[in-house]
Amino acid sequence: MDTGLTDPGAVRTRSVPHPTRRPGERPVRRLGALLVASLLAGACSGGPTGGPGAGVAHTASSGPPGAVRTASSGPPGAAPTVLLGVDVPFLTALVAHNQRTLEIVHLSEGRLVDPELRTLAAAVAATEADELRTARTWLRAAGRPTSGGHDHHGHADAADLARLREAAPADVDRVLRTVLVEHQRAAADLARAHRAVGGSAPVRALADRVARSRTAQAELLAAGAVR
Secondary structure, three states: OOOOOOOOOOOOOOOOOOOOOOOOOOHHHHHHHHHHHHHHHHHOOOOOOOOOOOOEEEEOOOOOOOOEEEEEOOOOOOOOEEEOOOHHHHHHHHHHHHHHHHHHHHHHOOOOOOHHHHHHHHHHHHHHHHHHHHHHHHHHHOOOOOOOOOOOOOOOOHHHHHHHHHOOHHHHHHHHHHHHHHHHHHHHHHHHHHHHHOOOHHHHHHHHHHHHHHHHHHHHHHHHHOO
């Protein structure tokens, strides 16, 4: 399952061995191991890395009205990224979502009991940090703000962060699952909506990966909650 972006310079994480079925092992744990392995693999492939605007130059657009062309410094003949009008709101919302995800994961660090949940949280953070760099690079190259926009529907809010921050040690796993599952479902909805309306091909591809990865993460979080 491809849950990230492809770039040989992206952050590398340790690969997860293919799980084997042990006698009496519950199916959901096997499914969880497979999905977490996929998420970690996706976190190994990200978008542009390096300093702000690395490898990207802002040029005049020759595309549709309202488009902003950002040319990559990749191999000769590489197609440039053209941000259309619908791309900018999506990327801005994605920045806000991923920033909030990283806050959520940070609040749970060192407090989670379930080792599978710890692994999943680390994979989520790695994947979304890569996406965050990509979205900011594209927005910066287009001359747009990179700080993120308003919260979208279902996006975890300050009250959710407070619940997680104040959770008793025995409740942290449960609260994280509750907060993060809805947050990730909202991101999947956001990405599917952008994928449906169009936009530039690279941003649609990013939206497709976001939709698939967040759906898988939400399913895994929900499965763990009823284990």
